Amino acid sequence: MILTWVYWAITVFVIVLVVRSLYREKSLREQFVAAMVLVPLLLRVLFIK
C-alpha cells in the first residue's frame, strides 16, 4: 500500500519531467512523442486505468 503511493509519486515526478522535456524540445515531431507518452502516465496517476 505504501509502495503504491511511492509509485504514484514516481509517476508524478516522471510526468513533471516529461512536461519539462516537452517545453524544451524544439522539434514539433519530438514534442508529439512526449505528448504521446504523457497520456498513459496521466491516466495512471488519476487511478483511472
Place this chain on the structure above:
Amino acid sequence: MTVEWFWPEGFYTLVMVGVFALASFAFRQPIAVALAIAAIVGALISGNGVPVDHLIEGAFGYLDTILIIVCAMIFMKTVQHIGLMESAAAWMIRRFRVLPFRLTMGITALLMLPGMITGSSSAAVLTAGAIVTPTLLRLGVPPVKAAAAIALAAIYGMTAPPINIPAMIIGGGIDMPYVGFGIPLLICTVPLAIFTGMLLVYPSLKQSAAIGPGGEDKELEVELDRMARVRLTPRLMLPFLVLVVLLGGERLFPQIAPSLGMPLAFLLAAASGLLTGQKWNPMEAATEAVQAALPVAGILVGVGMFIQIMTLTGVRGFFVVSALALPAWLLYVGIATSLPLFGAVSAYGSATVLGVPFLLALLGRDEIVVGSALSLIAGLGDLMPPTALAGLFAAQVVGVKNYFKVLKVCLLPAVVTAAWGILIIIGADWF
C-alpha cells in the same frame, strides 16, 4: 495461402505495415508517431473508426517498462554527472590492458550483468554498456563493433538467469512456473557470449596489448588522467553499490529482500549520488535523462497501440496462425526468422504474440528447455529495427549515427544465436 485466409486480415496487415514504413521512412516521422499513425489507419480501414480507448489501452501494456526505462536513465545520467563512469573506465583500462583474453571475458560479463539482473537489454546497454564504451573505443575496438558487442552482450544478459522476462511471459502462457530455468538459460547464453566476445572484441584488444604497456602511449595516459580526475573511491561508487544491493538482493534473495521494483531501485541508487560529495544538479540530470529516454518510451507507446489494433482487427491471429501454417520442416526456420523479425515491435511483444504459440506447437518436448531457447531467439528481436531497443541504444551510447552499420556486424552472431537456439530445441530431450 488461399484468398479466404488472406482477405481481409492479410490486406490490413499490408496496409498497416505499409503506412508504418511510409510514415517513418518517406515522411521522416519518429518511429513512435509512425506506429501510432499505422495503428489508427488499421482501425479506420477495418471499420473501427478511431478507437481512442483501444489505442491508449494498448499503450498501457508497457507502462511499467516505460517507468523502468526512465528511472534507469535517470540513474545513468547521475552516474555520468558525478564522474563515476569515466573514472571506472580509466581504472579498467589501466588494470587489464595487457591481458586481452581476461579483459574480453571481463568486459563481456560486465556487459551482461545488468541484463541478467534486470531482465532488460536496454538497462544493460544504458548502464554497463555506457560505462565500458570509452574503454572499448580507447583500446581500439572500432565503434561499430563495439556497439554490436554491447548490444549482443546485453541481449545475452537479458536472456541469462536469474531474470528472463521473455521466458516468464512464454511460460506464463501455459501456466508453467518460472522454476528450473537456470541451467538451460546458461547453456543458451554462455557459449554465445564467449563466441561474440572473441569475434568482436578480442582481436582489437589483443592488438592493443601487443603495442605494450600503457606507459608508452602518452596520449592515452593524458586521456586516462583526465577521465580519472574524480578519484574512484568506494564513496564515489555508492550509487552502483546501492543498485547492486537493491536489485541483486531482490533477485537473489527474494524471500528476505524487500520487493521495491526496478524503478524505485534505480531512483534510490540515483539519489545516493547526493552522498558522494560531488556537485551536480539532480533536476537537470533527471530532465536530460527523460529527454534521452523519450524516443524509446514513445516507441513502446506506439507499439502498444499497434498490437492492440492488430488484436482488434484479427491481424494478430492472421500473423500467428500464418507462422504456424509453415510446413513442419519449415517450423524451425519460422521460429528462427519470425521471432526476431516480430521483435521489430520489441522482444517482449514477440514473446507475447509468437513465443507462446510456438511453445504450444512444440509441446511434448522438455518445455523448460524449449521455452528457454525460444526466449533466446525472441531476445534477438531487440536488434530488429525500427524498435531495436538494444541495438539503437548501443549505437547511441557508442556514437554511431547509422544503426544499420551496427546491424550488419550483428548479423553473423545473430544467425549463430538463432541456430544455437534451434539446436537446443531439437536436442531439448537430451538434457
Place this chain on the structure above:
Amino acid sequence: MFEKRYLASRFSATLLLLGAVAVAAISAHSYLRMHHPGPDVDRVVPREGFVHKRLSDYFQGLQDTPADTDVYVQEGEQPGGTLLVLGGTHANEPAGVVAAVVLLENADVKRGRLIIAPYANLMARTHTFPQDAHPQTFGFETSGGVRRTFRYGARTTNPVNEWPNPDIYIHPASGQTMAGVERSNLNRAHPGVADGGMTEQLAYGFMQLIKQEDVDLAIDLHEASPEYPVVDALVAHERAMELAAMVTMELEFEGIPIRLEPSPKNLRGLSHREWGDQTDVLAILMETCNASAGRFRGRTGEALVLTGEDKAYDKAAELGRLYVPWESWDKRIAERVGRHVTSVKLLAENLEFVRDDAGIVIEGLPAYTSLSEEGVGAYLRD
C-alpha cells in the same frame, strides 16, 4: 528570429499538452464506464430463496474495499451438504461468470445448501487487459425481450487496485516464485493473506467462507483457450478425484465428453490445490473453451465471445495445432454454460456417494440440450 521560433515551440508544446489531456479525458470516459457501468450491467436476479450476503461477512477486512463481493446462499428444506460455486475468478472467462449467474437465477435447492459468488474478483471486472482488445461488455436477450449485459473483464485485478506488481511474485504459503503479474491473479493467490495485497486478501476471504460455512464441495468455474491442453476439462484435487471420475463418466453418458485432470501438486496458489490442502473440502476447477481469450484468435469482439466462430482457429485446427477436434468443440457460449451447469448439477448429486449425509439436490436447472437449443437468454430473468 530565434525568439519567434522559441515562442512557436512553446505554443505548440502548450497545444500538445492540452491535446494529451484531451485524449486522456476521452479515453478516461470510456475506462470509467467499466468502473461504474450503471445498474443494468452485471445485474443479477437471484431465484427466490437466496439470501444475499457479502464476502466481508466472512472476513471483516474486506469491508468497504473494492475486493468485497456479493455472495448468495440458498438452503434446502432437507439438511445435506454445502456446495460453493465461484464464477468470475477470471473475469475474461465469460462462460464461468454466466454459468454462475444462470445457477443463481434458476437453482431451487431441495436438499443441502448452495452458495454462489458469481463475480468472485470484482476488481478484475473494472478493466480490460492491454493489447487484448476485448469488448467492454457482452449480452443476451431474455425471453421477455430484456437485454442482460455483462462486463467482459480481465484475468487479473485492475492495477488501480494492485500496483505496482513485484518483479517476482512469491506465493506466500509455499514460497514458490512466479511472474510478478500473478500477484494480481486470484487463482494464484489462494489460500490468501489477511493483510496482503488486495487480491491476496480476496483469496483469504474465500478461504474464511469455506471454513465458516463448512463447505463440502467447492467448484471454481473457468474457461481456457482452445490451444491450451486443459480445455473442456475437470481438474480435481486428489481427494475429489473419486467424485470427479464418477461425474466424468456420467457426463460422457450424456454426450458431453470431458477430460479429467489431477490437480498438479507443484503448482501452488490455485483454488483446487490450496482449498483442498488447507481444508477438508473437495475442490474442483472446470474449464470450457473460450476462443475470445485464445492466442490464435482473429478479429476480437462480442461476436467472438458469444459464438466462438473464428477463422484463425479454423485454420489452426486444420493445421493440427489444437488438442481436440475443433469441429466438435463446444464453442458457443450456450453450450459452454451448459457444460458448467450440467457438471455442477452432477457433482452435487453425486456428492452423497463419497461423503455421508452431504447429499445436495438442486432442481430447476436447465439441461445442456435446453441451453443449447434455446440459448442463454432463455434462462436469464427479466
